[in-house]
Amino acid sequence: MRSANRKDLPELPNEGLTYPDTEYFCKTRPVPVEPHFKAMEQVRNWARANSLSIQAFGTGCGAVELRPLMTARYDAYRYSVTGSATPRQSCVFVIGGYASVKTLKRIIVSYEQMQNPKFVVGLGSCTVNGGMYWDSYNTINRIDHYIPVDLYISGCMPRPEALLAGFIKLKELIKAGKCEGANKYAENFDWYKANQKKVIKNWNMPDYNW
Amino acid sequence: MKQLFERLQPLFAVSDFKKQHGDLAFLRIPKEHAEMLIRHLRDHEGFSHLVFFTAVDYIEDGVFRLIYMLHDYGTKNTLGVHVDIARENATMTSIHELWAQAALYQRELKEMFGIDFPGSPGVDEDFMLEGWDEIPPMRREFDTKAYAEKTFFPRPGRKSTEPRTHMQEQLYPNRQGGPDGGEK
Numbered sequence: 546m547r548s549a550n551r552k553d554l555p556e557l558p559n560e561g562l563t564y565p566d567t568e569y570f571c572k573t574r575p576v577p578v579e580p581h582f583k584a585m586e587q588v589r590n591w592a593r594a595n596s597l598s599i600q601a602f603g604t605g606c607g608a609v610e611l612r613p614l615m616t617a618r619y620d621a622y623r624y625s626v627t628g629s630a631t632p633r634q635s636c637v638f639v640i641g642g643y644a645s646v647k648t649l650k651r652i653i654v655s656y657e658q659m660q661n662p663k664f665v666v667g668l669g670s671c672t673v674n675g676g677m678y679w680d681s682y683n684t685i686n687r688i689d690h691y692i693p694v695d696l697y698i699s700g701c702m703p704r705p706e707a708l709l710a711g712f713i714k715l716k717e718l719i720k721a722g723k724c725e726g727a728n729k730y731a732e733n734f735d736w737y738k739a740n741q742k743k744v745i746k747n748w749n750m751p752d753y754n755w
Numbered sequence: 756m757k758q759l760f761e762r763l764q765p766l767f768a769v770s771d772f773k774k775q776h777g778d779l780a781f782l783r784i785p786k787e788h789a790e791m792l793i794r795h796l797r798d799h800e801g802f803s804h805l806v807f808f809t810a811v812d813y814i815e816d817g818v819f820r821l822i823y824m825l826h827d828y829g830t831k832n833t834l835g836v837h838v839d840i841a842r843e844n845a846t847m848t849s850i851h852e853l854w855a856q857a858a859l860y861q862r863e864l865k866e867m868f869g870i871d872f873p874g875s876p877g878v879d880e881d882f883m884l885e886g887w888d889e890i891p892p893m894r895r896e897f898d899t900k901a902y903a904e905k906t907f908f909p910r911p912g913r914k915s916t917e918p919r920t921h922m923q924e925q926l927y928p929n930r931q932g933g934p935d936g937g938e939k
Contacts, residue, residue, distance in 0.1 A: 674910035674912075674913055675909070675910075679909070680903045682892040682897070682902050683884060685907050687908050687909075743906070744906060746885070746886030
């Protein structure tokens with residue numbers, strides 16, 4: 546499916562929006578991006594793997610581990626991992642631990658605003674199966690039912706060393722061309738959207754934020 | 756603190772005075788006199804600070820117990836005022852005119868327990884849960900585990916162990932009998 550076919554797809558209903566917000570947001574869906582020829586894709590993946598910028602959105606308690614990671618002691622800049630200010634400038638989204646339904650809404654907005662290619666790292670046990678909040682009334686259990694996840698770092702909390710190991714693994718995966726989260730999201734857009742709308746009861750935002 | 760209770764007794768229907776330790780005590784008052792007592796404590800007894808305001812669900816007794824925790828900066832005393840209200844159509848007088856920040860506590864109680872405070876600013880707005888459509892989640896008849904299993908997608912393969920028997924099997928694998936050990 547190529548980008549040119551974007552107009553052939555059915556429009557998004559955007560039922561959560563009211564006038565005049567309906568005028569401000571686009572109704573088109575995301576579409577998967579076709580890869581270039583293999584050598585070009587390898588060069589691109591090498592470049593992508595070596596310039597990771599983390600989005601500055603601490604979604605849970607695990608975000609506290611990102612501060613020492615960036616400062617002098619663990620110094621993630623050595624591994625070409627840096628921070629960035631806004632979703633649109635970043636390519637790595639670290640889900641820092643548990644995500645409540647209220648946070649999930651913001652996670653989806655931020656994730657959809659990030660530009661391709663984008664990678665998601667689930668940090669901590671809570672992103673895997675809910676962790677110690679698995680039976681809570683407002684903490685989601687599996688983040689990969691709402692946005693595609695490339696890599697999990699388990700632990701409660703994982704130490705900054707574990708995070709560094711995770712980022713090195715992420716770089717390996719990107720270089721191997723296995724981090725196709727954005728395409729996966731576009732291909733299974735309806736499934737992800739149905740899961741998101743199942744838990745977010747007051748859906749008052751556009752169906753696709755970008 | 757005991758003197759304070761003796762001073763209050765002729766004026767209000769206070770009961771069940773309990774001194775927890777040196778500067779912390781609790782007392783109980785019926786629902787209809789509670790706001791008057793708290794106003795009196797604030798204006799005439801020096802309890803100028805609302806430390807917190809919360810509720811406990813005593814489902815066996817059919818009541819919510821509201822706890823107003825007041826603090827006196829002069830004597831450094833803390834006084835908890837217990838007010839029992841019925842669980843059905845739980846309603847309570849708002850105290851946002853005494854302390855403006857009480858409105859936020861009341862908004863939270865409305866959302867988490869379903870206790871209504873008519874006239875409190877923004878009490879019907881969403882506080883933390885956005886678009887909640889079940890019974891309030893802090894009520895004890897709300898089954899949080901069943902709700903989580905129904906709503907979220909549990910990852911299969913999770914198993915949990917009872918800590919006591921699990922640790923006994925780990926530490927004393929050869930011991931016979933129940934969790935307490937027993938005869939070998």
